[in-house]
Amino acid sequence: MVASRYRRVKEIFLAVHALPPTEQSAALEKECAGDDVLRKEVASLLAHHKDESILAEPTAQEYERRIAQVTFGHGVSAKWREEQRWFLHQRVRTWALVLHLAIALVLFRALGVFGSWPKLPVGSKVGIIGACLGVSCLSIGALAVKSPTYAWLRRMEAALTGTAMTMLWSFSYGWLSRGVSLSEPPDAHLQTLLQHVHWVVSPLRTSHFQLGTALLSFPVTNHWSLLGGFYGFIIPNTLRRNCIVSALFVLAAGTTILVAAQTNPDLRPYVMTNLISCSVTICASAGICSFVGREFQALRRAVFDAKQVGQYQLTRLLGQGGMGEVFLAQHRLLRRPCAVKLIHPAQAGSKEVLLRFEREVQAMAQLTHPNTVEIYDFGRTDDDSFFYAMEYLPGINLDALVCIHGSQCAGRVVYLLGQMCSALAEAHNKGLVHRDIKPGNIFICERGGLRDVIKLLDFGLVHVQPQGSTPLLPGDEPSPRTAAEERKLSSTAADPARNLTHAGQILGTPAYMAPEQIEGTQPDARSDIYSLGGVACFLLTGRPPFERENLEELYAAHVSAPVPRLRTPVLDIPEDLESVIMRCLAKAPEARYQSVDELAAALRTTACYGTWDDSQAKVWWQTHTLPGGAV
Numbered sequence: 001m002v003a004s005r006y007r008r009v010k011e012i013f014l015a016v017h018a019l020p021p022t023e024q025s026a027a028l029e030k031e032c033a034g035d036d037v038l039r040k041e042v043a044s045l046l047a048h049h050k051d052e053s054i055l056a057e058p059t060a061q062e063y064e065r066r067i068a069q070v071t072f073g074h075g076v077s078a079k080w081r082e083e084q085r086w087f088l089h090q091r092v093r094t095w096a097l098v099l100h101l102a103i104a105l106v107l108f109r110a111l112g113v114f115g116s117w118p119k120l121p122v123g124s125k126v127g128i129i130g131a132c133l134g135v136s137c138l139s140i141g142a143l144a145v146k147s148p149t150y151a152w153l154r155r156m157e158a159a160l161t162g163t164a165m166t167m168l169w170s171f172s173y174g175w176l177s178r179g180v181s182l183s184e185p186p187d188a189h190l191q192t193l194l195q196h197v198h199w200v201v202s203p204l205r206t207s208h209f210q211l212g213t214a215l216l217s218f219p220v221t222n223h224w225s226l227l228g229g230f231y232g233f234i235i236p237n238t239l240r241r242n243c244i245v246s247a248l249f250v251l252a253a254g255t256t257i258l259v260a261a262q263t264n265p266d267l268r269p270y271v272m273t274n275l276i277s278c279s280v281t282i283c284a285s286a287g288i289c290s291f292v293g294r295e296f297q298a299l300r301r302a303v304f305d306a307k308q309v310g311q312y313q314l315t316r317l318l319g320q321g322g323m324g325e326v327f328l329a330q331h332r333l334l335r336r337p338c339a340v341k342l343i344h345p346a347q348a349g350s351k352e353v354l355l356r357f358e359r360e361v362q363a364m365a366q367l368t369h370p371n372t373v374e375i376y377d378f379g380r381t382d383d384d385s386f387f388y389a390m391e392y393l394p395g396i397n398l399d400a401l402v403c404i405h406g407s408q409c410a411g412r413v414v415y416l417l418g419q420m421c422s423a424l425a426e427a428h429n430k431g432l433v434h435r436d437i438k439p440g441n442i443f444i445c446e447r448g449g450l451r452d453v454i455k456l457l458d459f460g461l462v463h464v465q466p467q468g469s470t471p472l473l474p475g476d477e478p479s480p481r482t483a484a485e486e487r488k489l490s491s492t493a494a495d496p497a498r499n500l501t502h503a504g505q506i507l508g509t510p511a512y513m514a515p516e517q518i519e520g521t522q523p524d525a526r527s528d529i530y531s532l533g534g535v536a537c538f539l540l541t542g543r544p545p546f547e548r549e550n551l552e553e554l555y556a557a558h559v560s561a562p563v564p565r566l567r568t569p570v571l572d573i574p575e576d577l578e579s580v581i582m583r584c585l586a587k588a589p590e591a592r593y594q595s596v597d598e599l600a601a602a603l604r605t606t607a608c609y610g611t612w613d614d615s616q617a618k619v620w621w622q623t624h625t626l627p628g629g630a631v
Contacts, residue, residue: 099135139160228245230289311333397443406542410611435527442456512534536584
């Protein structure tokens with residue numbers, strides 16, 4: 001494609017891709033002005049731009065699949081289905097235990113409180129005893145089977161619930177069918193008492209109430225409401241299944257009242273009030289507990305999704321920031337520990353930020369140097385969060401190293417700087433400028449039996465430079481910003497002394513920022529060299545090059561203030577090393593080393609080069625206690 005043609009394709013792409021999908025076709029036709037070849041080229045680029053991104057909007061089928069995945073038992077992933085099967089197994093066992101306690105409660109009330117067992121008909125007694133034995137046998141079966149299928153568990157749950165309903169139906173029928181309605185009112189003294197109190201108990205323990213005829217079914221309502229409430233809370237179900245089971249409870253309780261009224265004529269005048277009271281109470285109890293149970297299910301699913309990221313099992317939180325959290329994780333098949341950064345769209349702030357981050361991770365995955373953190377995987381979860389997995393590094397960053405153990409000797413600083421230069425050399429050769437070199441983004445760890453191994457982290461602010469004459473795809477090169485815009489974006493930074501980078505602070509960390517970054521010009525490899533000089537200053541002195549009261553003063557110091565001398569009567573820093581660092585911190589990029597290879601060569605000429613090696617690092621690591629931090 002000729003240059004003019006490429007520029008035209010790029011112009012149309014940039015004009016069309018930001019429009020809503022419904023307007024893109026019409027805009028594309030208008031921009032191409034009848035040129036079918038041009039329209040097909042731009043349309044192909046738009047499709048590629050959309051389909052190749054893990055952040056692309058899901059299709060209608062994909063969206064429906066994701067919606068289906070939140071429904072219990074339908075269309076879920078194999079891992080979630082297995083999790084639900086295990087959870088249902090535990091809940092069926094719990095349900096069996098609860099039913100035993102409920103039966104004990106009913107029998108206690110029947111035998112002890114109401115003394116109704118002798119008054120129950122023979123059929124009710126047989127039903128209660130049979131149901132008790134049935135629940136016990138089913139419970140033994142639920143406990144005996146170690147790994148039942150999902151369908152078997154549902155059948156067991158239905159059998160336990162049906163047996164419990166049989167017992168309640170038998171007791172409720174016996175209670176309602178053995179009642180009598182007096183043909184005459186009680187004596188005047190009792191009526192007078194009931195006008196002023198709710199209940200009267202005689203010396204013979206006979207109770208009298210004046211609470212309406214609905215009280216006749218009070219034990220029935222109480223028992224069925226408890227059964228419905230416990231079922232809704234304990235057994236995980238869909239809304240539809242919960243409604244069906246609750247309707248069965250109401251139907252069974254109502255049928256008990258109707259059948260008992262056919263047997264007992266004295267109950268017939270009070271059937272309607274008892275039906276209404278019983279149905280409303282059972283529905284309310286079952287509905288409230290089912291709602292609580294479904295909320296618990298939603299919480300379980302959220303926790304499950306948080307712990308199931310692709311092929312990675314999350315174990316514990318390592319840290320969190322403005323855009324997401326970093327978890328210690330393990331690959332399910334390889335059993336390899338790794339660190340997974342999970343980023344939620346709501347935390348990122350905008351889709352543009354997510355798209356940019358995606359490009360940055362893809363660029364970072366190109367780096368293979370052993371002193372750069374290795375990216376294992378990158379993808380998106382079903383809830384539209386996305387993640388990347390990187391190697392797990394047991395150790396600490398340089399910021400923590402100096403804060404805990406103080407400034408480092410010159411030989412060790414040169415040893416560490418050499419590794420940083422090697423990592424940055426590969427990145428710079430691929431056109432990647434880190435832009436956020438700071439002690440907190442450089443890890444020191446043990447790898448493969450070697451100590452003091454440097455790992456360069458967090459390419460979240462990476463700047464992609466064009467290489468040669470190869471044209472960039474639209475969106476690869478961020479548009480330049482003015483110095484005022486850059487200052488505004490970085491004004492949300494924390495206290496400079498804490499050296500933190502926040503979401504939205506696209507320039508880097510103020511304490512280690514190159515002057516050209518502050519002035520809003522495009523950074524290059526020499527910007528990273530300036531930041532690397534700031535890191536060396538921190539390692540040797542325990543402080544960054546400049547410390548000021550506020551950001552504006554700090555910016556001004558980086559741009560115009562002379563760098564303070566590193567050598568003091570207290571700090572005996574080699575003069576040749578100080579000269580190397582001072583050149584790294586030169587204000588003008590032209591005055592610095594022009595590449596990290598050139599900087600590495602200068603470090604090798606210092607007198608302290610070679611005075612620190614792996615054997616000394618091994619002794620240091622054996623004699624110093626490090627916190628349990630890792631990435």
